[in-house]
Amino acid sequence: MIHQSAAIDPSARIHPNVEIGFNAFIGPNVEIGDGCKIFPNAVIFQNTKLGKNNQLHPFAVLGGDPQDIGYKGEPTFLEIGDNNIFREGSTINRATTKADGVTRVGNNNYLMAYAHIAHDCVVGNNNILVNYSCLGGHVILENSITISAYCAVHQFTRIGSYSFLVHATIAEKDVLPYVIAGSRAKSTATVHGLNIRGLARNGFSKDAIKNLREAYKVMFMRNLALEQALSELAAMQSYCPEVGAWLEFIKASKRGFIR
Amino acid sequence: MIDKTAIVHPSAKIAEGVEIGPYSIIGADVEIGEGTWVGPHVVIKGPTKIGKENKIYQFASIGDDPQDKKYKGERTFLEIGDRNSIRECVTIHRGTIQDQLITKIGNDNLFMAYVHVAHDCVIGNGCVFANSVAIAGHVKIADFVIMSGMCGVHQFCQVGAYSFISNASIILKDVPPYVMITGGASPTVCGLNVEGLKRHGFSPASLQSLRKAYKIIYRQGLRAVEAVEVLRSMETDCIEVKALADFLEQSERGIIR
Numbered sequence: 001m002i003h004q005s006a007a008i009d010p011s012a013r014i015h016p017n018v019e020i021g022f023n024a025f026i027g028p029n030v031e032i033g034d035g036c037k038i039f040p041n042a043v044i045f046q047n048t049k050l051g052k053n054n055q056l057h058p059f060a061v062l063g064g065d066p067q068d069i070g071y072k073g074e075p076t077f078l079e080i081g082d083n084n085i086f087r088e089g090s091t092i093n094r095a096t097t098k099a100d101g102v103t104r105v106g107n108n109n110y111l112m113a114y115a116h117i118a119h120d121c122v123v124g125n126n127n128i129l130v131n132y133s134c135l136g137g138h139v140i141l142e143n144s145i146t147i148s149a150y151c152a153v154h155q156f157t158r159i160g161s162y163s164f165l166v167h168a169t170i171a172e173k174d175v176l177p178y179v180i181a182g183s184r185a186k187s188t189a190t191v192h193g194l195n196i197r198g199l200a201r202n203g204f205s206k207d208a209i210k211n212l213r214e215a216y217k218v219m220f221m222r223n224l225a226l227e228q229a230l231s232e233l234a235a236m237q238s239y240c241p242e243v244g245a246w247l248e249f250i251k252a253s254k255r256g257f258i259r
Numbered sequence: 260m261i262d263k264t265a266i267v268h269p270s271a272k273i274a275e276g277v278e279i280g281p282y283s284i285i286g287a288d289v290e291i292g293e294g295t296w297v298g299p300h301v302v303i304k305g306p307t308k309i310g311k312e313n314k315i316y317q318f319a320s321i322g323d324d325p326q327d328k329k330y331k332g333e334r335t336f337l338e339i340g341d342r343n344s345i346r347e348c349v350t351i352h353r354g355t356i357q358d359q360l361i362t363k364i365g366n367d368n369l370f371m372a373y374v375h376v377a378h379d380c381v382i383g384n385g386c387v388f389a390n391s392v393a394i395a396g397h398v399k400i401a402d403f404v405i406m407s408g409m410c411g412v413h414q415f416c417q418v419g420a421y422s423f424i425s426n427a428s429i430i431l432k433d434v435p436p437y438v439m440i441t442g443g444a445s446p447t448v449c450g451l452n453v454e455g456l457k458r459h460g461f462s463p464a465s466l467q468s469l470r471k472a473y474k475i476i477y478r479q480g481l482r483a484v485e486a487v488e489v490l491r492s493m494e495t496d497c498i499e500v501k502a503l504a505d506f507l508e509q510s511e512r513g514i515i516r
Binding site: 005021022023039040041057058059087088089110112113114128131132149150167168183 | 348373444
């Protein structure tokens with residue numbers, strides 16, 4: 001059902017089973033999939049593709065211009081998967097032309113009120129962004145990550161799967177998968193431990209968690225030089241595939257990672 | 260007066276003298292009491308009960324679904340008292356069935372722009388929440404609390420009456436009544452809220468007893484249980500000291516020190 005007061009651009013492609021509320025705004029070149037609910041006063045600005053069963057709560061804005069002073073009105077895009085929830089006042093910007101021109105968000109993500117995803121971000125699946133948290137431009141968020149309230153992620157930073165950012169953390173470097181990072185005691189973020197609860201909830205076996213604890217000690221607690229830690233970890237790879245994920249992550253890391 | 264562009268659900272009960280601005284939406288099962296002013300572009304979703312003489316400014320979203328992954332569309336509630344001021348972009352959510360079904364807000368509170376009140380919170384009377392304060396689920400906040408800008412409260416915390424929380428503090432444990440909190444992301448107690456207590460007309464005698472009580476809790480290296488015993492044995496009829504001891508006794512998360 002589409003409310004008569006909603007302003008919808010004729011170029012928008014909207015699945016017949018989409019609910020659009022009072023005074024919502026759907027701009028040009030927008031595609032909305034089956035079962036989406038666009039609540040009153042929500043905005044999908046332009047050039048945005050929305051998958052199935054997404055919810056847009058009041059005052060959420062998807063596909064707005066990138067917040068980048070170099071942006072000169074080029075056509076850029078936003079692509080969103082399925083089953084995401086965007087709460088009140090949350091914002092996701094389109095990309096700039098500095099990368100491939102598309103901001104991407106996967107499936108089952110929950111953006112709580114006022115959360116922000118900037119231009120050129122790549123967000124995976126099952127992530128939670130708690131109130132007021134924001135991702136800078138070009139950030140890569142992998143899967144099943146919790147970003148707590150008031151967190152900020154620096155541009156070009158990568159956050160690994162199953163990690164947990166403590167409230168008000170400023171992540172200026174990459175965060176390894178499976179860890180808890182925070183800046184509670186110091187102004188720069190440090191790693192606080194393994195995200196044991198998150199791993200258990202996501203079905204990691206007891207053995208896997210035990211092995212990860214061992215790997216964690218090698219990486220973070222024995223004051224080893226990085227090269228030495230990496231060579232010890234490489235030996236663990238055969239029985240602990242999660243360590244393999246760490247090694248690949250570190251190889252791809254351009255900014256260095258929080259240790 | 261209800262603006263002609265506003266949409267009011269037929270089942271909403273709007274009292275006399277309620278003003279609703281352009282493009283605002285009042286959903287099903289919403290009750291709004293006498294003299295409440297609702298600005299333009301406000302979204303109110305039910306079941307929500309709003310008392311008298313409140314002011315709700317533009318872009319506020321009141322009574323929307325709780326931000327909880329367990330929420331599956333159950334019928335839960337929000338109740339707001341009288342004379343509250345709810346500024347731009349404030350979000351206040353309904354309760355969940357896992358807790359008490361209802362989010363409750365008392366009277367005479369000021370919620371400045373971008374404040375968030377989550378599911379199942381209970382907020383007292385006369386509180387001030389400055390810009391971007393976020394209150395997580397199941398939090399209990401007593402009367403006359405002042406929370407400065409950018410403060411956050413962790414879920415299930417309690418904040419005692421007449422406490423003052425300085426800017427950007429993140430509250431992870433309970434805040435006893437009458438104290439001041441400072442220290443950003445790792446907050447500590449920094450004394451009694453003397454100015455606040457004076458403004459609310461506490462007697463010099465009460466202040467003196469509270470100073471003694473404060474020293475017992477924070478300056479003698481006692482555990483909370485031991486501090487409660489000493490507070491109970493204090494020879495004073497000061498009800499504030501009793502309130503402090505009661506708070507310490509029922510605190511489940513421990514108190515900020």
